[in-house]
Amino acid sequence: MALETIIGAWVATGLTFFIFSFLYKDNPLFKLAENLYVGVSVGYTIVKTYDTVIVQLIWKPIVENGEWALLIPVAIGTLMLTRYVPKAAWLSRYAFAFIVGVGSGLAIPRTISSFILKQIEDTIRPLMMLVPGEGITFTWSLLNPASSLNTIIILIGVSSVLFYFFFSVEHTGPGKVVARTGILFLMIAFGAAFGYTVMARMSLLIGRLTDLIEFTDPSYGWPSLWLLGLTILTLVVMSRRSSSKQPKEE
Amino acid sequence: MIFLRRQVPLLITLITGIVFAAQYYVPHPASEQMLTSVTKWLQIIGGFALVLGVSSLFHVHAIKIRRKEAGWGYSFVLYVSMLGTIAVGLWSNGKEAVDGTMTAFGWIYNFMMVPLQGTMFAILAFFIASAAYRSFRARSREAAVLLIAAVIVMMGRVPLGEYLIPLSGDLSQWILNVLNASVRRAILIGVSLGTVALSIKIIFGMERSYLGGGKE
Numbered sequence: 065m066a067l068e069t070i071i072g073a074w075v076a077t078g079l080t081f082f083i084f085s086f087l088y089k090d091n092p093l094f095k096l097a098e099n100l101y102v103g104v105s106v107g108y109t110i111v112k113t114y115d116t117v118i119v120q121l122i123w124k125p126i127v128e129n130g131e132w133a134l135l136i137p138v139a140i141g142t143l144m145l146t147r148y149v150p151k152a153a154w155l156s157r158y159a160f161a162f163i164v165g166v167g168s169g170l171a172i173p174r175t176i177s178s179f180i181l182k183q184i185e186d187t188i189r190p191l192m193m194l195v196p197g198e199g200i201t202f203t204w205s206l207l208n209p210a211s212s213l214n215t216i217i218i219l220i221g222v223s224s225v226l227f228y229f230f231f232s233v234e235h236t237g238p239g240k241v242v243a244r245t246g247i248l249f250l251m252i253a254f255g256a257a258f259g260y261t262v263m264a265r266m267s268l269l270i271g272r273l274t275d276l277i278e279f280t281d282p283s284y285g286w287p288s289l290w291l292l293g294l295t296i297l298t299l300v301v302m303s304r305r306s307s308s309k310q311p312k313e314e
Numbered sequence: 315m316i317f318l319r320r321q322v323p324l325l326i327t328l329i330t331g332i333v334f335a336a337q338y339y340v341p342h343p344a345s346e347q348m349l350t351s352v353t354k355w356l357q358i359i360g361g362f363a364l365v366l367g368v369s370s371l372f373h374v375h376a377i378k379i380r381r382k383e384a385g386w387g388y389s390f391v392l393y394v395s396m397l398g399t400i401a402v403g404l405w406s407n408g409k410e411a412v413d414g415t416m417t418a419f420g421w422i423y424n425f426m427m428v429p430l431q432g433t434m435f436a437i438l439a440f441f442i443a444s445a446a447y448r449s450f451r452a453r454s455r456e457a458a459v460l461l462i463a464a465v466i467v468m469m470g471r472v473p474l475g476e477y478l479i480p481l482s483g484d485l486s487q488w489i490l491n492v493l494n495a496s497v498r499r500a501i502l503i504g505v506s507l508g509t510v511a512l513s514i515k516i517i518f519g520m521e522r523s524y525l526g527g528g529k530e
Contacts, residue, residue: 071425073425083433083437086437096391098388098434100395104395104426104430106396107398108399110364110368110403111399111419114403114404121357133351134355134358137358138358141363144362144365144366145366147366148369157525158326159362160525161324161524163359165327165329166330166352168335169331169332169334170337170349171509173339174338175506175513176506177338179503180503180506180507183502187496207487217493217496218492221492221500222499222503225500226500226503248459249493250497251456251457251463253494253498255460256467256490258460259465259466259468260467260471262439262442262446265435265439268435269437269439271436272432
């Protein structure tokens with residue numbers, strides 16, 4: 065096995081245990097890994113942005129294809145950096161105005177088309193379907209999201225939730241029933257979102273544990289076992305040190 | 315001067331906003347080309363915005379190290395790891411692998427970033443579970459509905475759950491694809507209406523907070 069893979073296994077295992085040590089309590093090992101994570105992530109983002117923006121979107125098109133018009137966004141972007149010069153900081157407003165203006169302009173028609181009209185269109189679908197040989201049918205299957213029964217349920221859900229968030233009308237009488245139906249739909253959706261998130265996190269946890277089990281292999285030098293012992297030992301020593309310091313301070 | 319500082323930015327927002335809203339309704343190659351170009355432009359300008367954010371991070375931790383404040387050693391670790399990753403990344407030309415061989419930058423990604431990110435999010439599983447244990451009490455009908463939906467979805471997404479409650483798989487799919495989808499759709503419609511209203515307010519200068527405060 066390649067040396068860099070073995071070293072990588074040791075580093076990955078150590079960092080995994082350092083993060084897991086937070087389950088015991090906040091400690092220096094966790095803080096070390098936490099800051100390392102922020103540093104590496106920011107460094108990674110900087111390199112990727114440099115490669116994508118500076119090299120691929122600015123340098124290569126200008127030098128290789130002579131796309132000099134790209135100097136305009138470079139100039140606009142540079143205006144943002146004037147925030148560091150208090151006297152010229154107002155120039156950064158031009159850059160923000162451009163971004164916000166373009167963003168707002170692009171958002172209006174696209175949001176109306178994709179997120180309002182399309183969603184309404186998908187909600188108000190025909191209840192009956194014309195099936196060749198069977199004529200007009202009403203499908204009862206709950207498992208098929210496009211069935212007629214589910215179409216009614218979706219219509220009730222969308223309308224009641226929208227009504228619940230509509231505060232211009234007092235939720236009394238029949239309106240109260242609709243609003244309460246909306247709350248029930250919302251609660252189910254929140255519960256489902258919670259369950260889904262928990263299982264996604266569990267999946268990540270299983271992934272990390274799978275790696276730790278893999279790194280118990282002798283070909284890596286048993287990093288999982290050694291580093292687990294070392295992490296526990298460090299935590300015990302730190303705990304003893306802090307508990308022996310406390311009475312003296314008192 | 316107020317014209318340059320206050321009115322010109324509003325004018326830029328108004329013109330760009332109207333032009334790019336109108337662009338959607340002009341099915342001409344020149345219009346499409348304009349959209350492609352401005353998308354690229356926004357990416358480039360976004361890169362400069364990153365400089366602002368990162369320099370702020372640099373500044374905060376540099377002060378901590380210079381003043382030797384509590385926990386300055388961790389700031390030093392952050393600095394070293396960030397600069398180290400940048401150096402290695404530039405040396406590897408920003409590539410994780412070349413011809414199928416992992417670069418030093420790829421090594422940092424695979425053996426540092428992925429485990430750190432994965433573990434950081436994985437420990438949330440424990441905290442979510444403990445938070446759920448403390449807060450998931452069926453005190454009201456709504457809370458009971460939330461609890462039942464969460465349990466069904468959790469059971470339906472693992473083989474053991476489906477083994478224990480055979481219906482949970484189908485039920486979980488139905489909850490996600492029908493009930494959850496209808497709520498997401500309603501929320502999406504509401505958020506979109508808000509987005510359109512806010513965009514109109516920004517374009518016509520009624521919403522100006524993005525220009526920041528300070529001197530006129």
